[in-house]
Amino acid sequence: MLPVACLLVEIFDTQDPFRNFHSARQDALMHLFFESISESGRQACRENSTHICFWHGITCEHGMIVRVDYQKFREGNFNLCALPHTVEKLIVNVCNQHYLIEIRSLPRQLKSLFLVDNRIFGRPELTMLPPEIETVSLSKNRLTGPIDLTQLPSTLSKLHLNKNRIVQSTVWYEDLPRYFEKISLGGNTIGEVRCTDPEKATNWKLRFDGVKPENVH
Template sequence: MVSLCALVVFSADVSHIPPGEKNFLLLQWQTTLMDRFYSRKSKVKAKTKSTKESKVERADSLRNAPLRDYCEWKSVSCVHGKVVRVDRTDRHDEVMDIHLLPPTVGDIHLTSCSLDYALHTRALPRALKYCYVNGNRLHGSVGLRTLPEHLVRLNLSRNRLVGPVDLTELPRKLRTLDLWDNRIRQYVVFFGQLPPNLIYVEFHLIGGGNRIGELRGTSTENAKKLGKLFPGISLKHIHIE
């Protein structure tokens, strides 16, 4: 739904809109996304007439309220009025769905925040370069073939993610990938030509959540270097074809 909204906004013809109004519309859209990102967690309870009315009243009040300036928040960094970074640690009262963040966000630091939803890498901000969401409750499969193309560092460790893991189309600028202490059970993990500046892909570090059998793929790297790129995986379990 969010992606569809973004598509509608950017596909509309805004050439006839004065610059001031255009900037306001973009700010309004960014604020709407951030409002949803920082929405409070609520306990599930039966819907009654009073709760429905309160939701309507709250929606009306939000609609009539002035736009919140998230660039003034300590946990948010902006450049020229555009949100580029969000940073939270050990917060458990907000949803903080990273799929709702504006596409301008390039830096996400949300560690130990009880993020509890399925991860969809295709819906991550396209400008994303650094993403640290370790120590949460993210679940579902790890879609490594649909990561943002500019991604440099990705830390998904200490979550509840499962396979299949596919390393055949990693972003070319990727340097580090942390997947340790998840719930990945996979006999064979395939890889292709790895990013030129890749430092490591970590399946095992602390905790024994993952179970990886062997790695198979095509690469110009020698076996010794591959052993360094995949720490914790024995060389006898890394095969170049």
């Protein structure tokens, strides 16, 4: 039996095989993305359109998905691992999502990630974030850590991990990204934040929001 992506290719005009292949592959991936969403939820997203680019919550450029945005949509779990790598902004806030976080499976072109106020659990492997990510917000979930602030992507500027279930005596960091503005850690149980190399410790201790300045080294 042929893979789903190959079967879908046959329904497209064959005058542009390269474009047809990528469109079929994208549709196959998005089918997996919505696989655990209720039928009523999928119907609400379709809005009477069969083309994925016209579905509610989906934004495309030149036929490729670049943004996925669902808020207060409680119709089941989205399969984030199935998203095409063309997605640059992902927002799934207050959607009652309940699954193990898998950072390494996120779209590689992702620049903004918002998974706020869900029930997502597990350890966020921050060293595995997409290479061009700029903003990450995982606030108000059930993440447990431990977390590691070393080898973060050089493009990262904001990281929100507040109001989770992280219990850690020492959070280590090193070589923070050049344009790094703030990391929110409040609402967890964290003893201190410490640089792996004392000579490179940051002078801007307030960037570690939720941790007392005297506990940042």
